Amino acid sequence: MTPLTMAKALNAGLRRALEADPKVVLAGEDIGKLGGVFRVTEGLQKDFGEHRVIDSPLAESGIVGTAVGMALRGYRPVCEIQFDGFVYPAFDQIVSQVAKFHYRSQGKLRVPLVIRIPFGGGIGAVEHHSESPEAYFAHTPGLKVVACSNPADAYWMIQQAVASDDPVIFFEPKRRYHEKGEVDESAAPPPLHSSRVLREGRDLTLVAYGPMVRTCLDSAAAAAEEGRELEVIDLRTLSPLDLGPVITSVQKTGHLVTVQEAPLTLGLGAEIAARVSEQCFFSLEAPVLRVAGFDMPYPPSRMEDEYLPDLDRVLDMVDRSLAY
């Protein structure tokens, strides 16, 4: 067991993926000599060469579109989109091309690529650097979407995503890049598309993914001091969803609050609420409530602490749920 930051854990995971399969290539802006703006790929070009760790021209559609071509040639490209807000120029390639190749070829073609996207706010950045675009991709058949929340998951999930024969959009909570956690490189990881209960509790279920998992764990710790036991579930996989543990939990607690940074309307929380309402109708003691970003563009950074769901907003929603 080694304590690693999430950025270092991702780096180690990518290194293992590059070592394990010569067809794995990385591509993105500034990922070579610089090691990426968050240093996630630091040292990899030096060790694996410019042919496998590719500094791309500044063109996101080009990065993803050429990765499709390489995948058709038998490679397993891992694309880095520098920031969440820069993925949109590649939207057509991701949604119309990457997502549909296997389907439109009736299974003859595979494009096993990974698109890594540092996402979410909380780092005091300028606009377009703090967004949470996961719902667009989770809404697109043909893509698989995951979000890691801690270094151990980051280490394993990136390797599992690279090994996936389906394209994976891989969200990394950038404000957690430098938080440390234990990474057991010899442990057997859970399946990529599985959610996990991180803290048990009998009073209410909190569901989150990516950067909000830490927020929910902190909220549960605070609630415990007031004698409330909150169960915290890390979704990890956004498409497909793995709601089995959530259903089981809600059948026990009767209360569910979802937490996301992304804007409220039609976000992941909405889908979870719909499914839990259907499957736990007789267990629910309150409607499913959602804590989320507001339905506005991500604000200038001096207001982001107010915009982002935090411990207080989570606990306020917990109070409202338990008051039913």
Next chain:
Amino acid sequence: MSDASGAGHSALGLTSGEQGGPDEDVDLVQLLTPEGLRVDHPTYAFTGDDLDIRGFYRDMVLTRRIDAEATALQRQGELGIWASCLGQEAAQVGSGRALANQDVVFPTYREHGVAWCLGVEPLSLLGLFRGVDMGSWDPATTRLQLYTIVIGAQTLHAVGYAMGLERDGLVGTGDDTRDAAVIGYLGDGATSQGDVSEAMVFASSYNAPIVFLCQNNQWAISEPIERQSRIPLYQRARGFGFPGVRVDGNDVLAVHAVTTEALERAHSGNGPTFIEAYTYRMGAHTTSDDPTKYRLADELEHWRLKDPIERVRAYLSRTGSADAGFFNEVDAEATELARDLRAGCLALPEPSLLDQFDHVYVDKTPDLAEQQATYAEYLDPFEAAPEPAEAQR
């Protein structure tokens, strides 16, 4: 070939009077005139013989027949839509026949002649337009990737594939049976797409073994080439750092010669080439389009005189390389091909939505499997129910 230094042209390639229009005045590689006369070009020569030219003639006549039959099938309601390649047969056959056995093609949705050259079963081109599939040929064995509808998107795939060839050590080995390249097809309208610019940047930056084959058929649905570009399209290549050349797209010999040289450049590790095959879309954009609303009949007449097939027929007749027997034989083959195509189209099985769930992912998700099972259960009572007529009896 005009090289990256732009020799032989003014800096911007603008014609006198600053017209700048991407017109026919700029020099065009031509080896066979519309009258069917062979002419020399200082840089390019057709290296095949008259037997090859007879083969090109056959390819073009059969391509045109496939195209005409598909148009007829659409008119009769058997296809939802058809994108005709009428008038572009030389651009497609000339380039398609220049491909080495290991080269790969990324097409738009109009490359029926290229598909023919690669041995793709013509019937499999119809599925997309009939609405039963999205292309059923196997890209791995035919070397023709699936048709791409989103304009220009395939050029990036083509470049990425070419980058893969280079990483596989299949470029510049000096072995003709090994060195491989990609042709990415596109149209004049596509040159305005960001993806095409990005494809040219990536191709140049990584010196990828690719040929961009742009069929400038003068029209992007209703928009003339002047709306896409103020300079001849081939000159854009220079700005990206690789050679561009304009070829008479209705001259199958010139297209073959220019494409062969471009592929050789790519094979040997000398990077990309942009070919502008100057041609004309003789038909509508698709069967849903009405070109009489935006272009003049005179223009069509002007291009009819440059027909790609007639000039080859004139050449073969004049030189005695083919006689009436040969032409009749090709016509008979075309008739038979069309008959088979029609019969095959009518016999295409109806697709089943229930099967479509199986192709969304390599590893089907539990959610999707559940949706599929639920839908199958929903369908069950309908399938088990007796036909209304039977029920009455």
